[in-house]
Amino acid sequence: MTSTPVIDVDRLNVSYGGFHAVRDVSFQVCPGELYALLGTNGAGKTSTLETVEGHRSPTSGSVRVFGRSPRDRRAVRPRMGVMLQESGFSPDLTVRESVRLVGALTGRTDRVDRVLGAVDLTRKAGTLVSQLSGGEKRRLDFATAVYGTPELVFLDEPTTGLDIRSRDDLWAAVDRLREDGSTVVLTTHYLEEAQQRADRIGLMHRGSLHREGTVAELTRALPAVIRFSLPARPPSAAAPAPPLPAVPVGGGDGSGAGEGRFVIETFSLQKDLSLLLDWARDNGVELADLAAGPTRLDDVFRAIDDD
Numbered sequence: 001m002t003s004t005p006v007i008d009v010d011r012l013n014v015s016y017g018g019f020h021a022v023r024d025v026s027f028q029v030c031p032g033e034l035y036a037l038l039g040t041n042g043a044g045k046t047s048t049l050e051t052v053e054g055h056r057s058p059t060s061g062s063v064r065v066f067g068r069s070p071r072d073r074r075a076v077r078p079r080m081g082v083m084l085q086e087s088g089f090s091p092d093l094t095v096r097e098s099v100r101l102v103g104a105l106t107g108r109t110d111r112v113d114r115v116l117g118a119v120d121l122t123r124k125a126g127t128l129v130s131q132l133s134g135g136e137k138r139r140l141d142f143a144t145a146v147y148g149t150p151e152l153v154f155l156d157e158p159t160t161g162l163d164i165r166s167r168d169d170l171w172a173a174v175d176r177l178r179e180d181g182s183t184v185v186l187t188t189h190y191l192e193e194a195q196q197r198a199d200r201i202g203l204m205h206r207g208s209l210h211r212e213g214t215v216a217e218l219t220r221a222l223p224a225v226i227r228f229s230l231p232a233r234p235p236s237a238a239a240p241a242p243p244l245p246a247v248p249v250g251g252g253d254g255s256g257a258g259e260g261r262f263v264i265e266t267f268s269l270q271k272d273l274s275l276l277l278d279w280a281r282d283n284g285v286e287l288a289d290l291a292a293g294p295t296r297l298d299d300v301f302r303a304i305d306d307d
């Protein structure tokens with residue numbers, strides 16, 4: 001890591017009474033990075049982020065944001081946009097007033113129409129917050145977080161409750177933020193979004209930073225997967241077994257020659273897929289529902305408890 005980190009968390013511990021929610025967590029986020037802090041339920045992500053955002057003091061350890069304590073709100077707050085899981089807007093303000101209020105509180109300047117346009121809320125500018133739908137409130141949360149293009153933006157479950165078009169709009173706005181040089185910290189339970197967008201991922205489990213790295217680094221230790229179904233045949237007409245160990249999933253007899261779905265795990269995806277396709281062609285077997293792909297973050301998550 002060459003540049004001075006925007007966020008530097010060093011042996012952070014957060015306890016609630018006697019309960020140790022975050023244990024010796026250390027990570028850094030570099031300028032311009034999109035860092036995804038992911039984890040199982042109750043892993044300690046929110047406790048960690050609340051500390052980094054300056055809403056909570058560490059029980060022990062240190063947290064620096066732009067080289068300062070995040071509790072130094074006057075110095076740090078103007079440079080930071082936060083989209084929380086639960087919005088705290090007054091229901092009696094309009095959408096436009098809510099965005100302006102955030103501008104006043106953070107000291108950042110921007111055009112209200114620009115940020116509302118980015119999340120398709122222009123037509124709702126005069127609507128009271130209490131009259132917005134759940135998805136519209138989420139988009140307003142995002143609009144206020146990115147108002148003034150802060151250098152650092154926290155997005156906590158940003159796409160929960162959004163329809164597909166709103167998600168696309170939100171990610172397009174995040175791409176623009178990044179083009180402008182902003183650093184983004186994301187938490188989400190939609191792992192495909194993190195897989196597609198994060199430069200690096202910190203994976204928390206039971207209070208600790210269980211793994212950290214790029215998607216490629218996190219998935220490298222696990223095999224890729226080939227899935228397919230074989231058609232039903234009478235035993236006398238059974239095809240020879242596939243050329244690789246194929247594990248039956250919810251059906252099949254394990255030989256690979258009967259009916260059912262099968263999974264092949266491999267560290268040589270291209271070579272083994274070719275072998276399987278050649279076998280199917282040579283034996284006149286139709287591989288239904290064929291899907292092959294590299295290990296996904298989902299698989300990394302599923303493997304956590306087995307470690």
Ligand SMILES: Nc1ncnc2c1ncn2[C@@H]1O[C@H](COP(=O)(O)OP(=O)(O)OP(=O)(O)O)[C@@H](O)[C@H]1O
Binds near residue numbers: 016019041044045
């Ligand atoms: N105010 C609190 N008092 C006591 N325990 C708490 C408090 N806040 C969180 N915890 C506990 O600390 C642990 C970590 O919670 P946290 O909200 O940080 O996890 P999370 O990773 O954000 O979880 P999720 O993905 O479910 O939102 C959980 O076991 C939770 O029950």
